[in-house]
Amino acid sequence: MAENENNYYPVFLDLKDKQCVVIGGGMVAARKIESLVSCGAKVKVISPEINPEIVAMTDIEIKHRKYKSGDLKDAFLVIAATNDEEENKTISKEAKKQHVFCNVVDQADLCSFIVPSVVEKGMIKIAISTSGASPSLASKLRREIDSHIGSEYEILARILNKIRPLVLSQEGGHSEHKRIFDVLIDSQLLDAISDNDRVLAEQILLQALGTQVDLEDIL
Secondary structure (H helix, E strand, C coil): CCCCCCCCCCCCCCCCCCEEEEECCCHHHHHHHHHHHHCCCEEEEECCCCCHHHHCCCCEEEECCCCCCCCCCCCCEEEECCCCHHHHHHHHHHHHHHCCEEEECCCHHHCCCCCCEEEEECCEEEEECCCCCCHHHHHHHHHHHHHHCCHHHHHHHHHHHHHHHHHHCCCCHHHHHHHHHHHHHCCCHHHHHHCCCHHHHHHHHHHHHCCCCCCCCCC
């Protein structure tokens, strides 16, 4: 690894009911808040000035003031989205001291994690990162990948999620369960979904699983 390059560990975090603090009240903060809320996080926003879009949000706690020491108590994660460089440094230092995950927008050197560019299609999420080198490149890659992931992949994910309990209840253990999923992935199931051919899709599932699966609520 070259000098000054970070070797980040890619991970998806479960933030449901976790305390997350956002410092800042502008449009960037609003996007971060929306993302955290959508993950089920408990969000606290701290800023002397709050964008009306944030004020209109429900299920968040708002503190109309500047950040102060102690605001990260019980926090799992903090995002600093302020224009004050010294305040961002203070937040980063306190987060490190309190062992709190910290992201300072556009300042990778102050972060303990960075937020990737994401392609999201239903249950499918593809995270893209350039390790902080170029958010613009990450955005370009997101657009490129997004153009190749059609709605059929989202439907396939929903089908695989539906049959997962059935597959895992069958005999054979992990290797056999994996084989069944691999067979389905390499089958004509994706083509059947693209053609909206429910009959063919159900036939493929019947052959692989040995039992009928009704896809009326999915296809």
